[in-house]
Amino acid sequence: MAKINEVAEAAGVSISTVSYALSGKRPVSVATRLRIEKAVRELGYSPNAGARMLAGSRTQIFALTEPLRRDTHAPTHMSFVLATAVAARRNDYDILLLTEEQASAGMARVASSGLVDAILVLDVAPDDERVALARSIETPSVFIGVPDDNEGLICVDLDFDAATVLAVDRVADAGHRSIGLIGQPQVAYEKSNFPPRVRSAFERRAEERGIRHSFRVSGDSQTSAPMARTAVAELLDEGATALLVHGVDDVHTVVLAELAERGLSVPGDVSLVSVAASFDSAVLSQPIDVIPLIPEASCDLAVDLAVASLGRDRPRPGLHLIPPVYYDRGSVAPPPAPRG
């Protein structure tokens, strides 16, 4: 807990020179810089955080608000939190966790006390209450996810629309005339922002391509197995020859198991594409075409935007959608010839 004046003394220079040598905001001769660095090392000096916040205008802290709902999928959520923390540290920022019942309260608090330089908003709901708050405070905020009313906000996300179109087109191009979508649990279509986007893009694009389409939700962690099985059964009964899956790893596992039990091969009998999966699809029992949702991509971009919003030319508000990438793993083929 040495202080800057001790470093200055030890190096035989003034306090300001030490400060500049460390921040690099003013040229310092090599000789003095070396002496200062030596003193810093020997004293184990590290600038006091409170003093920096007060004197400088940066706290080097980002808030991360995440209203952890009961139905949040923990592994996915953890990936995003971790990716955000890593990206932040890479930019010399720490993450302050805001997990409260009333999400806005914590946000308002850290904003008005100047504890953080910017706020990263996770787990965005379609009608998120944090939207209004974000507009009313000085502290810049970046949404990881797109709320319905996003006018004037900076939002980052995978381009779910384009991703879904990519998937529909792929199976349509392969010749499929009837496709199904196995989606998220029902609650996700009310509380979360992206499942509805996938669903509507799916239906719209299928219409545009003139192919039959049908949609089913999957269950939550307790009911995912039976619901996903039922979904597969119903979609196949309706004549679907290709399935898009928008779900967590468990749902994929169940879908594959159900197909296997029915003696159906992929892609021989049924084609399969995973849309916006944020887990490593290598854990599945067989390779599946995937258009991944990569937490690191969203979070890196969000942090970059947060940092930029503190600088000279701030990023302009709007949607920053990440272009989808299609990974071909061989799970899409032309539909089997109709029997009979």
Add this chain to the structure above:
Amino acid sequence: MAKINEVAEAAGVSISTVSYALSGKRPVSVATRLRIEKAVRELGYSPNAGARMLAGSRTQIFALTEPLRRDTHAPTHMSFVLATAVAARRNDYDILLLTEEQASAGMARVASSGLVDAILVLDVAPDDERVALARSIETPSVFIGVPDDNEGLICVDLDFDAATVLAVDRVADAGHRSIGLIGQPQVAYEKSNFPPRVRSAFERRAEERGIRHSFRVSGDSQTSAPMARTAVAELLDEGATALLVHGVDDVHTVVLAELAERGLSVPGDVSLVSVAASFDSAVLSQPIDVIPLIPEASCDLAVDLAVASLGRDRPRPGLHLIPPVYYDRGSVAPPPAPRG
């Protein structure tokens, strides 16, 4: 972003009176207090975090270090993080997230910059590198979990030893002479601190009671189903009439499914006790006796200790073990009469 002098001016008092009125560290007449509160409200005043840190000696921030290993069980982990955050807020503290490859680096950084008042250590390994660091820094730290070398540290945890003894005794008292333990995935016995404690307490207590015992690991999330099934099969083959389960929800589900498939009823044919489960056992298909590991209990205590370690009479180092509680749900009965 009003400042304290504006509040003072608006209320017609001195700066110090405002400060004392807000902190309560000095009596203030009701009349002036009311004027001050009014001014605070109207100006939307909220003290500057950096200034408080610098002037006061508290940052009102706790660090939470969690080296998120690949094999971490996300839902359990999230429960602990959430419980910690809630407990911290209740004490007017925020949580700074430290998730780095080299866990010690972040810890050292926030300690030496005075960014946090104390450090909460999660996901403790038997030979945790953070132990040495904790001893070398000024900032108090509280371990949630017990490392092998815990001399001089403040550690909080469920009393796994007592919990396991409670479970063994229960089935032993019911008349079982041969019991099995289905434990965590293999890796947990190397990287985590509590699974070995449950296992050794199980073996020791069974010896003391003079009953046969056998142990099996379960698998990770990908292999839990087959491994847990095998474990059940092997333990039953060895003659176990009661099973203790120390695992996540999935393991319990699989154990119950395997017993059901074998046509064995609980507790008619096999008795079952869940040891140190941190999930809500109500999600299981049938009620099971449980000695729960309650994240809130550990985290509340840890936060209390962290707060106390900043006060006048700091808690003395040592293990703060939470006494186990046995919840009887009717899954333990005397063993069936031996057939033949």
Add this chain to the structure above:
DNA sequence: TTGAAAGCGCTACCAG
């Protein structure tokens, strides 16, 4: 290339 010194906004001591 370097120094001196004025704050940053608050807490808490010393006076009254």
Add this chain to the structure above:
DNA sequence: CTGGTAGCGCTTTCAA
């Protein structure tokens, strides 16, 4: 019960 004010440790302007 209330005020004045000296720092807390650093950043940054102004001077040299």
